[in-house]
Amino acid sequence: MKMIGKSVPKLDALPIATGKPVYTEDLITKDALVVKILRSPHAFARITAIDTANAAKLPGVECILTYKDVPTTRFTLAGQSYPEPSPYDRRILDPVVRYVGDEVAIIAAIDEKTALKAMKLIKVSYEILEPVLDFETATGHQSIVHPEDDLHCNFPIGLDKEKNITCTHHVEFGDIEGELAKCDVVVEETYYTQAQAHAMMETYRSFSYLDHMGRLVVISSTQIPFHVRRQLARALQIPASRIRVIKPRIGGGFGGKQTGAVEMFSSIVTLKTGKPAVIVYDRTETFSCTTSRHAMRLKVRLGADKKGFIRVIDIHGLSDTGAYGEHAPTTFSLVGLKTLPLYNKTTAVRFTGHVVYTNKMPGGALRGYGATQGIFAVESAVNLAAHKLNLDPAEFRLKNLTKEGETSLFNQGKILASSALHRCIETGRKMIGWEEKYPAQQISSNKVRAVGMSVTMQGSGIAGIDTASAEIRLNDDGNYTLLIGSTDMGTGSDTILAQMAAEVLNTPLDTIIVHAADTDISPYDPGSYASSTTYVTGMAVVRAAEDLKNKLLEQAAVFLDADREQVQFDGEVFATLDGEKTVLLAKLAQSLVMGSGRQLAGQATYGSPVSPPPFIAGFAEIELDQETGKVELIDYVAVVDCGTVINPNLARIQVEGGIVQGIGMALYEDVRYSAKGRMETSNFMQYKIPCRKDIGRVRVAFEESYEPTGPFGAKSVGEVVINTPQPAIAHAVYNAVGVRITSLPITSEKILTAMQAIKR
Numbered sequence: 001m002k003m004i005g006k007s008v009p010k011l012d013a014l015p016i017a018t019g020k021p022v023y024t025e026d027l028i029t030k031d032a033l034v035v036k037i038l039r040s041p042h043a044f045a046r047i048t049a050i051d052t053a054n055a056a057k058l059p060g061v062e063c064i065l066t067y068k069d070v071p072t073t074r075f076t077l078a079g080q081s082y083p084e085p086s087p088y089d090r091r092i093l094d095p096v097v098r099y100v101g102d103e104v105a106i107i108a109a110i111d112e113k114t115a116l117k118a119m120k121l122i123k124v125s126y127e128i129l130e131p132v133l134d135f136e137t138a139t140g141h142q143s144i145v146h147p148e149d150d151l152h153c154n155f156p157i158g159l160d161k162e163k164n165i166t167c168t169h170h171v172e173f174g175d176i177e178g179e180l181a182k183c184d185v186v187v188e189e190t191y192y193t194q195a196q197a198h199a200m201m202e203t204y205r206s207f208s209y210l211d212h213m214g215r216l217v218v219i220s221s222t223q224i225p226f227h228v229r230r231q232l233a234r235a236l237q238i239p240a241s242r243i244r245v246i247k248p249r250i251g252g253g254f255g256g257k258q259t260g261a262v263e264m265f266s267s268i269v270t271l272k273t274g275k276p277a278v279i280v281y282d283r284t285e286t287f288s289c290t291t292s293r294h295a296m297r298l299k300v301r302l303g304a305d306k307k308g309f310i311r312v313i314d315i316h317g318l319s320d321t322g323a324y325g326e327h328a329p330t331t332f333s334l335v336g337l338k339t340l341p342l343y344n345k346t347t348a349v350r351f352t353g354h355v356v357y358t359n360k361m362p363g364g365a366l367r368g369y370g371a372t373q374g375i376f377a378v379e380s381a382v383n384l385a386a387h388k389l390n391l392d393p394a395e396f397r398l399k400n401l402t403k404e405g406e407t408s409l410f411n412q413g414k415i416l417a418s419s420a421l422h423r424c425i426e427t428g429r430k431m432i433g434w435e436e437k438y439p440a441q442q443i444s445s446n447k448v449r450a451v452g453m454s455v456t457m458q459g460s461g462i463a464g465i466d467t468a469s470a471e472i473r474l475n476d477d478g479n480y481t482l483l484i485g486s487t488d489m490g491t492g493s494d495t496i497l498a499q500m501a502a503e504v505l506n507t508p509l510d511t512i513i514v515h516a517a518d519t520d521i522s523p524y525d526p527g528s529y530a531s532s533t534t535y536v537t538g539m540a541v542v543r544a545a546e547d548l549k550n551k552l553l554e555q556a557a558v559f560l561d562a563d564r565e566q567v568q569f570d571g572e573v574f575a576t577l578d579g580e581k582t583v584l585l586a587k588l589a590q591s592l593v594m595g596s597g598r599q600l601a602g603q604a605t606y607g608s609p610v611s612p613p614p615f616i617a618g619f620a621e622i623e624l625d626q627e628t629g630k631v632e633l634i635d636y637v638a639v640v641d642c643g644t645v646i647n648p649n650l651a652r653i654q655v656e657g658g659i660v661q662g663i664g665m666a667l668y669e670d671v672r673y674s675a676k677g678r679m680e681t682s683n684f685m686q687y688k689i690p691c692r693k694d695i696g697r698v699r700v701a702f703e704e705s706y707e708p709t710g711p712f713g714a715k716s717v718g719e720v721v722i723n724t725p726q727p728a729i730a731h732a733v734y735n736a737v738g739v740r741i742t743s744l745p746i747t748s749e750k751i752l753t754a755m756q757a758i759k760r
Helices: 014-019 054-058 112-121 176-182 227-235 264-272 283-288 327-339 370-387 393-400 421-433 492-506 533-559 583-592 648-667 725-737 750-757
Strands: 033-039 043-050 062-065 105-111 123-128 165-173 185-193 205-210 215-221 243-246 275-280 295-304 310-322 348-357 440-442 445-457 468-474 480-484 512-516 566-571 575-576 582-583 601-606 616-627 631-641 699-700
Touching: 014 054, 033 112, 043 348, 054 295, 054 582, 062 112, 062 264, 105 112, 105 176, 105 264, 105 631, 176 295, 176 310, 176 348, 185 370, 205 264, 205 616, 215 227, 215 264, 215 601, 227 264, 227 283, 264 275, 295 327, 295 370, 295 512, 310 370, 327 348, 327 370, 348 575, 370 445, 393 421, 393 445, 421 445, 421 616, 421 631, 421 699, 445 725, 468 492, 468 533, 480 492, 480 583, 480 631, 492 512, 533 566, 533 575, 533 582, 533 583, 533 601, 575 583, 582 583, 631 648, 631 725, 648 699, 648 725
Parallel strands: 033 275, 215 243, 310 348, 480 512, 631 699
Antiparallel strands: 033 105, 043 123, 062 105, 165 348, 185 295, 205 215, 205 275, 295 310, 440 445, 445 616, 468 480, 468 601, 566 575, 575 582, 616 631
16 A cells, blocks of 8 residues: 555654744734633522623723523533433533532623733622532532423433432343352452543634625634534524534644534624634643543442453442533443453443532543543452452453454454454553563662553444545645545544545645635534544545545546546546546646536445444563652553554654553642632642653554445554553552552652552
8 A cells, every 4th residue: 555554754843843824812913802701610509690780881892791691401512423322411501500610790892901901800609518629529519509390301211410420331141240250260359540631732713704795704723513503502592503613723622522512602792792702722721621531430240260260250339420421421431341241251340320419520532531530440340350360460450351253242243343452452561571670679678670561442433423525626736625524633634534535536635735624614413522523524534535546547437438437547547448538637627627527526425333442451561669659660561552654754743642641640740629619720839740761751653453434444442552561560560569549640759659558
C-alpha cells in the first residue's frame, strides 16, 4: 500500500505551528458582544429574588438574562446520538442552582470590563439548601437534587430521582454465589477512582451571529457539531434548520468537548439582541463549571481455581454524576462492558450498581469513558489474585485472556475477530525486562525498584448506534474534495481519513482537500468520541472513495468507448487493458463538469453492528523511596493492538499522550472540594498534571492484528491508551513495598501511611 502504514505529516501541522488563525477565537468579529456568566456561590440553593436593574443601566450593557427570560424546556448537554440516554435535567437558567458555579445570569456587554462590572451590580437572594456532597451517602439523602416534575428520559434508565439515583445498571451471567463457593481463591477489594479534569490547552469558547438570512451561526470549539445543533434547537426552542454549527481547529478536548458547555449562552444573546456574541471561559471556569471524569467506587470480587483460571468476576459500582446526568448511564455501563469480556474462562460474571446525583460539578465524558475506572479496579483485583495464587501476573493473564476467534461469557457467543493482546504481553515484558526485574530489586538502603503490569481493552465506535457519512468529489482540475463531519481535535484524524481516500484512489495526499465539520455542508457524523473516527468515519470514507472510483471507471469507459471491465486506472491515467486508448484524469474531470457532463461524487454511510476492541499491555517500572513514600516513574512500556496502524507517527503520539494522562490520574490529578462544595483545584496551581520530568521514559510498540470490519484492518486507538498506567503503577507499588493503594491518586502520603500501618 502506498499511503496506509505511512507516517505522513499532519495536513495542518505547519499552519498550526506557525500560528495561522484557525481556532474559534481567531474568527471572532470586533463588534461581538462579550458574554459573561454570574454563577452560584452555593452548592445548593433556590433563587428567591434577583435584581438586575442597576446592572442593566450601565452604559455598554446590551443584555442581562435570568431564568425568567429564557425557555424552560429541559435538555441534556451530553453529545450522544438521538435518542440520548442521558436524562434531560437541565435548563439554560434555572431558579434552583445545584453546584458552586452553576449559572445564575447571562450578561452581554460591549467589552469584558463592562460585563464584569455589570455582574457585580446584580443582586441575588438565595434560600440555601443542604447540599449532597458525599456520593456514598447520596442515596436516600434528605435533600433531593432534582425534585422537579419535568425531568425527562427518552427511555428507562433506572432513574429514581427521589433517592438521587440517576440511573441503574445490572448485567449478570451465571450463578455468582454458587461459582464463588467453588473457587479455591476469592479476593475482594473496594477501589476508588477520583474525578479528573480534562486540562486541555484551549478552554471552552463559542462565537455566534445571525447570517444574511437570519439563521443562527455558531462557531465553536466542539467535538460534536451535529449534536450541538440538536442541543441548541431544543434548548432555544427554534428549528434545527435555523442553526448552523461550524467547528474550526480545536486545541484539545479529551472528551470535555463531547459535552455542550458554552454554545447556548452566546447563541441566546445573539437571538435576543440580533448581534454577534462571544463567550470564552477562563481557566477557572473550565476547571469548575463544565465537567470532569466521574468519580466512582467499585467493589470487586474475583474468584479463581487452583489451576489458575479466573472463574468469577463480580463488580458493584457507585458513580458520582454531580449536579446533572450528562453521560451518566453510558459511562457507567462501560465499567463492565470494557472489563468483563477480557477474561473468558469465567463461569459467572456480574456488573451492577447506581449512578447518583450530588451537588458538585457534573461528571461527563473523558478519554477512557468508564473503562478507565473499571480497568483500575478489575486489573488490580487480577494482580491481587495472581499474588494469592503465587503466579506470575503476566502468565496468569496469558492463561485467562480471550483470544482471537474465541468468545466470552459476557459476549454471549460473539466472536472476537481480531486480537494481538497475547503478543502485546510477550513483547511488553521483554521490553521492560520483566523476567529480570519482577517483582522488585533493592537498589540502595532506602530505595527499591519494582515493576507492575495491566492490560486493557476499549471499543471502536458505538455498535448499532453511531453512523457516519462521507462524500468525496472529483473537481474540475482532477483534484478531490473530501467532505466529512468528524472532528479533528489535534489528533490528525483529517490526515488519516485523507490517507484512506488517497489509498483507494491511488493518488498523492496533496490532491485531497479535506473539508470538515460544518453542519450546513458536511455529511452527518456523530462527532469525535467513542473512539469512532478512524473506524466508523474511516469506513465511510473508504466506501465513498470506492464509490467514486467505480463511477470514474464507468465514465472513463464511455469516454474511451470501451467496456468498463477493459478500463484500468493508475491514479493519473485511465487506459484500456491493451494500452491503445488513454485519457488523463484531469482531462476527464474537465469534460465531466462542462457541457452536458456531471460532476462525479462518491457517497457512503457506515454504521457498524460491532465495536471491535483495541488492546494494550502496559508495564510500569518505578523507583520508590521507602523513607518518604515518593514514587518516581522510571519507565513505561505500552504495546498496542489497534489493528492495522494507518499512520504510525500519529498513532504513537496518541499513545504517548494517553499514557501521560493515565500517569497523571495514577499519581497526581485529583479534583477536590471544600466542605461546602467549592472546588479547591480550579487552576493549574492547585491541580497538578504531570510535566515532562514527571513521566520518565515512555516507550510504545505496536503488535498489529487485522480487523475484518475496519478500514484496511484498522481499529481505534484514541481512548484505550489512558487505561493501563493506574493499575500497573499500583501493582508496582505493591511489588516494591507490599502495600496496596486502592484509591487514586497514589500519593506519597497514602503509601507512607500504609507502610507504617504494616509495621504496627
